[in-house]
Every structure is written in structure tokens, then in C-alpha cells.
Amino acid sequence: MVKLLWANKYYGMEASTEDKILAAAKEIFIQKGYAGARMQEIADRAGMNKGLLHYYFKNKDKLFSAVFMEAFRKFAPRLNQIFEADMPLFEKIETYVDEYMDILLQNPMIPSFVIHELNQRQEEFVQEIMSNKDRPNPMKLIVQIQSEVQKGNIRDINPLHLVMNMISMCVFPFVASPLLKQLLQMDQKTYLQFMELRKKEISTFIIESIKIKK
């Protein structure tokens, strides 16, 4: 029988064993990291026996890879679409921040997971991951910024730093959320509301910094 991927989600069919494993593994790996995750805990979370994990994914490494690549690919496609869109710069910045923050609000723990696991591994591994076609690739945006600088439409700024600023201001509050929540004395709900308002703040902050003063 050909399994339709969307069937489980849209028609209330019980998830396949493989999907249950992946869902459980995602939770545990993202929360505890590769080294801290236990196959037993993933099996418990999936409501099944440990042996089944090995039946479906052979070993911990392969199960982890499946989870990691899915997490890694969650961000790039939509962002690359924006990076490469044919759109005025200020509008593109606003769109980028809005959509990036939306994806982050829906997947708040993925960035720290991906970053930590990339930190753990050798440069060769990172190179392999980043040669994937689904990697983030801001080159088109960098060229567009350079062009706007040359035309005198924005102040003289190094495009690499501008892009790094954009990414940093969006992602860091999610990566460091336990620290920042405690620092600002906010609970989880308040912090998420704060992030929602932050979309507008970041866009304004960037545009005010680069626009030419009249």
C-alpha cells in the first residue's frame, strides 16, 4: 500500500510507527541534544518498545540524522525564497523579519538545537550539511544591499554585517530565551508576546539605521 504522507494529519488516521518514532525522537533530541538523549526515553515517548527504534532506524546515529536534517531544512526554503525575491530592499527586510520570526515562534527550540549540534561536530560535517541545496543562502540579498549602497539609496554599510545583524536580532532571543526570560522577569507567555511585538521593532530598527537622513 502506498502511504500518503498527509493522510495521518488530515484524515485522523493513526500515525504510522515510523512517524510516531520520528515525532518522539524530535522532541527528545531537540530538548536534550544527541549526547543527552536516550533511546529508552524516545521509545517511552513514542509508546513502544526500544527494539522497534532499531528495527526502523538501525541505530541512534541514523535516527538522529533524520531528525536533524528535518530540523535544519525547516528554515532555509522559505527564507531563501525571500532572499531571492524581486522586491524593494526595505520591503524585503520587513518581509524577512516577519516571516523569520513567525517560523521561529512556531519552532522556538530548533535554532539552539541545530547550533549546539553543529558546534559539537567537525568542520567536515558542517561543510557537508551546508553544501545541501536547502542551506540558507543570503547571497542575492547581499548583492542587493551592495547595489543600494552604490546607488546612494542607503548609507554606506558593509552588507555582510547588515545581514548578520538581521539574523542575530531575530534568532538570538530564541536561542538564549531561558537567560533573557529570567533577565526581563517574564513568563513564557509574556515572552512570546514580546517576540510578536519584536517583529515591528527589528524592522524599524534596521531601516532607521540604514536610510539616508534628510
Add this chain to the structure above:
Amino acid sequence: MVKLLWANKYYGMEASTEDKILAAAKEIFIQKGYAGARMQEIADRAGMNKGLLHYYFKNKDKLFSAVFMEAFRKFAPRLNQIFEADMPLFEKIETYVDEYMDILLQNPMIPSFVIHELNQRQEEFVQEIMSNKDRPNPMKLIVQIQSEVQKGNIRDINPLHLVMNMISMCVFPFVASPLLKQLLQMDQKTYLQFMELRKKEISTFIIESIKIKK
């Protein structure tokens, strides 16, 4: 015999066993995290037997705590000094960015270590850490920004977001360095040079964003 802490550093005396353990544990824990670190590997790095680690620090948890608290405290004191300094806002921003980036360049792996370990643990643990007198505390800076807004010396901006922007732009490039290095096709040395130049870029970026247009 009273041991002088600076003796080992300034007079070339051989480091004490305890200091050797701490130095080795720092390397391993920061590189691999608590869950990924092995007592055996720390002992090997320190050039001694595993049993000695337990003799000096009782267990893995206590050794980790010693390393973690030292790492955590590395940043706060100097930054709090700047946060609370009696200094014009723009000058304070420049000083903050300069000095923060310097500490980061000297300790590039500590932020991802601290952030990951705080992510792993319960809110109670984070609260305990953050009630420490050596915690980062930007309250004075936030008040100062609010005051400058009210006086009309800078544009109307939410001080919490401004502070979050400052921290994000400084720290994130270190936390996500494997990813960003690969994205920008830089080797380690080039990336560090890029970070050195970034000091000026960040200060300018912030000040251009908040200053009143003439």
C-alpha cells in the same frame, strides 16, 4: 601552606592538581557539554588518574558546577560595571560593544556552552543562577535609555528591545560561528578578523538607528 592563587600564573610554578583538573574540565565540558563529557577524557587531558577527579570534586556534577559558575561569572562583572557607569548614552553603547566583543574574542565558546546548559535545565536552576549577585543586570542602562527618549535626545524606542538588539548582535555571531563561518566561506582566522572589525560596525549601526535626524 597557604596557597597563593596567582603564584602558578605569575611565577611559573607548576599548577596545583586542582587547577589542572579545573583547566582540563573546562576544556572538555565547554567543548562537549555536560552530557557529552567523560570523566576519563578529563583525567586524560589533565594528565592524571580518573580517581583523582573524584578525590578533589566528589562527583561529575560538582566538577561541572565549578566549571559552569566560573564560565558564567566571566562576563557579568565587567558588563555590569559599564551598564551602571556614569557616561553619556552613545559613549556607553560604544564602550559596551567594544568591551563585550573583547571578552567574547577571548572566550568565544563560553556563550554557547552557558546557553546550552541553561536550556537543558529546569527553570528553578536558571532562577538560582540568575539570583547570583554576579548576574548580568542591564536595569541601569534601560532606565538611562528611557530617560534619553523622554528628553527627546534619541528617537522613541522600547529600551528592552534596544538592549536585546545590542546583546544579540554581539553574542550571536559567536554562538552560531560554525554556521556563519561556513555561510560566509571564512576560515577561523578571517572570521576573528571580521569580528574585530564588527565592533565599530555594531556601534555605528545602533547609533545611526536611534539618533535624532537633523
Add this chain to the structure above:
DNA sequence: GTCTATAGGTAGATAGAC
């Protein structure tokens, strides 16, 4: 204080019944 040896527990992975 420092070492070797080992206890005691837990992890990933496999074998084999159903």
C-alpha cells in the same frame, strides 16, 4: 595524594519468540 582495580549501574544494540 595518587595510583590500580573493580563494583554497580546504564547505554546501545541484537536475538529470538510470537
Add this chain to the structure above:
DNA sequence: GTCTATCTACCTATAGAC
């Protein structure tokens, strides 16, 4: 495909010699 039982390796921690 799914379960139980178990193997083997490894990890933390301790015991005890020197």
C-alpha cells in the same frame, strides 16, 4: 511488525594498596 530478554561495552563512583 512488535515484543521480551539479554549481550556487550562503557561510565560513574568507590575501595584499597602504596
